[in-house]
Amino acid sequence: MLRKPQYIALIVIALTGLILLSLSEAVASRVKLGVTSLFLPLFGATETTQAAARRAGNLMVPRSDLIRELEQLRAEKQKLEFTLAQTQEAGRENERLRRLAGLSTRPGWKLKPARVIARDPANWWRTVFIDLGSKDGVRVDLPVVTPEGLAGRVSAVGTSRSQVVLLGDQTCRVAGMVRETAENGVVIPYPQDPSIVTLTYLSRGSAVKPGQTITTSGLELKPGHHVLTSGLGGVFPAGIRIGEIVDVRSDGFGLYQSARVRLAVNLNALEHVWVVAQ
Amino acid sequence: MNRLEPIFTLIAAWLAVAFEISFPGFRQLLGFQISLLPALMVYVALSSSVPRILQLALFGGVAIDAFSANPLGISSLALAATGMLLHHNRDLVLRDQAYAQVAMGLLATALVPALVVLALTNTQHPVGLTWRLVGQWLGAALAGGICTPFVFRWFALLNRWFSYQALPESHFRDTRQIKRTRI
Numbered sequence: 001m002l003r004k005p006q007y008i009a010l011i012v013i014a015l016t017g018l019i020l021l022s023l024s025e026a027v028a029s030r031v032k033l034g035v036t037s038l039f040l041p042l043f044g045a046t047e048t049t050q051a052a053a054r055r056a057g058n059l060m061v062p063r064s065d066l067i068r069e070l071e072q073l074r075a076e077k078q079k080l081e082f083t084l085a086q087t088q089e090a091g092r093e094n095e096r097l098r099r100l101a102g103l104s105t106r107p108g109w110k111l112k113p114a115r116v117i118a119r120d121p122a123n124w125w126r127t128v129f130i131d132l133g134s135k136d137g138v139r140v141d142l143p144v145v146t147p148e149g150l151a152g153r154v155s156a157v158g159t160s161r162s163q164v165v166l167l168g169d170q171t172c173r174v175a176g177m178v179r180e181t182a183e184n185g186v187v188i189p190y191p192q193d194p195s196i197v198t199l200t201y202l203s204r205g206s207a208v209k210p211g212q213t214i215t216t217s218g219l220e221l222k223p224g225h226h227v228l229t230s231g232l233g234g235v236f237p238a239g240i241r242i243g244e245i246v247d248v249r250s251d252g253f254g255l256y257q258s259a260r261v262r263l264a265v266n267l268n269a270l271e272h273v274w275v276v277a278q
Numbered sequence: 279m280n281r282l283e284p285i286f287t288l289i290a291a292w293l294a295v296a297f298e299i300s301f302p303g304f305r306q307l308l309g310f311q312i313s314l315l316p317a318l319m320v321y322v323a324l325s326s327s328v329p330r331i332l333q334l335a336l337f338g339g340v341a342i343d344a345f346s347a348n349p350l351g352i353s354s355l356a357l358a359a360t361g362m363l364l365h366h367n368r369d370l371v372l373r374d375q376a377y378a379q380v381a382m383g384l385l386a387t388a389l390v391p392a393l394v395v396l397a398l399t400n401t402q403h404p405v406g407l408t409w410r411l412v413g414q415w416l417g418a419a420l421a422g423g424i425c426t427p428f429v430f431r432w433f434a435l436l437n438r439w440f441s442y443q444a445l446p447e448s449h450f451r452d453t454r455q456i457k458r459t460r461i
Contacts, residue, residue, distance in 0.1 A: 005328055006328055006362065006365075006366070009328040009329070009331070009332055009362070010358075010362060012332060013332055013335060013336070013354065013355065013358040014355070016336060016351070016354070017351045017352075017354050017355040017358070018351075019351075020340070020349075020350045020351025020354070021349055021350070021351045021352065023350060028349065028350045031344075031350060032343065032344040032345075032350055033344075034344075035340055035341060035344035036344050036345060038292070038341065039292075039295070039296060039299070039341075039345075042296045042299075042300060046300055117300075118299040118300060118345050119299055119300070119302060119305070119311075119345075120299075120345060120346045120347060121295070121298035121299055121311055121313065121342050121345055121346055122311075122342075122346045122347070122348055122391075122394070123310045123311055123391070123411070123414045123415075123418065124395065124398075124405045124411060125346055125347040125348070127346070127347050129299075129345065155347075163347075165347070169347070170403060170406070171347065171403060191406050191408040191410065191411070192408055192409070192410050193410070194309075268302065268305055268306050269302070269306065
């Protein structure tokens with residue numbers, strides 16, 4: 001049998017738990033971000049340690065390696081300058097054509113670099129914390145990317161920290177598109193493997209016969225096809241890489257197709273990300 | 279040590295949470311993160327009082343939930359329930375034996391996430407049960423069990439450093455000696 005203090009303790013913890021659980025989402029989010037402030041020394045220590053390790057590493061690199069790398073980077077820079085000039089010309093041409101066609105101009109991206117400072121301790125969620133907050137202009141639902149592709153979206157914002165929900169989490173759904181066939185679908189989690197997501201609600205891809213009304217691209221989805229954001233959901237801009245198709249299967253009693261997509265980004269090894277402010 | 283114990287418990291909980299959120303090594307190597315809070319709860323439940331259990335459950339649980347997509351407070355309830363269960367049956371556990379510590383650590387590390395996942399089934403975003411999750415759960419429980427004796431050792435070390443050591447009993451008493459003199 002429980003003794004009296006134990007009963008009181010149980011009542012206290014149950015009441016506290018219930019009060020915390022009944023907080024509204026906005027208040028709970030604010031409390032959560034407040035509690036994370038207790039771990040500020042840890043974030044500072046991690047940054048200092050990493051900087052010290054980098055400095056120590058820099059001291060140990062031989063001068064000849066640095067010179068060789070510098071030459072490679074110079075060559076790469078020149079190549080990128082040519083590519084940039086071509087891209088800028090193509091952009092200007094695109095702008096002129098859009099104006100002639102009466103289409104609105106597409107706003108450019110503003111990328112804000114951020115560092116991953118904490119990860120979700122629970123094995124069943126996929127979120128991280130970054131060191132940018134509302135004071136840096138970060139808002140809820142802004143896309144988060146890496147050079148390899150889409151990583152996720154901002155789900156909660158504090159003054160100097162934000163929570164990012166990653167691709168593959170059940171609360172992060174993305175409107176996706178297969179680049180080769182222009183098929184649209186929705187990216188949902190694939191629970192068995194964190195490096196894979198499912199692109200679902202794709203049309204069946206049946207071959208188009210002459211005289212038939214074309215409602216789909218009619219092209220077959222194949223492994224290796226690239227999946228990008230379609231921009232249809234209104235959260236993610238179009239054209240961000242998500243991954244490559246691994247395999248395709250018929251789903252929903254044959255009504256639509258689903259494709260397993262291997263993510264372009266290794267979400268377990270995220271260290272630096274960019275927040276896309278449109 | 280008694281006065282310092284709540285502080286040490288909080289520091290240990292802070293370190294455990296800091297390890298979980300900032301060390302991705304196990305996640306990259308094994309595919310799951312190891313939780314040290316249940317192991318800490320085993321120590322507190324078997325060797326301390328109910329207020330210490332509540333303190334650890336509240337602080338550790340809220341800190342874990344703050345960095346997680348879990349609803350705030352859900353881990354506190356799971357930790358408190360596990361701690362109270364162990365505390366209630368502490369007289370039946372040979373807490374100084376390493377195998378008992380491993381067994382209790384395994385039980386606690388398995389029970390806490392199971393309770394959280396069970397509680398999450400009643401929320402807007404229930405966790406889908408998959409074989410992968412079951413594998414992670416078993417792996418994390420095993421790792422938690424292995425870590426528990428180290429938590430006991432660490433606190434034993436702190437006890438040695440910060441407690442008054444008992445003086446060794448000696449049968450020799452200078453004042454009680456019979457003085458044999460010439461009558």
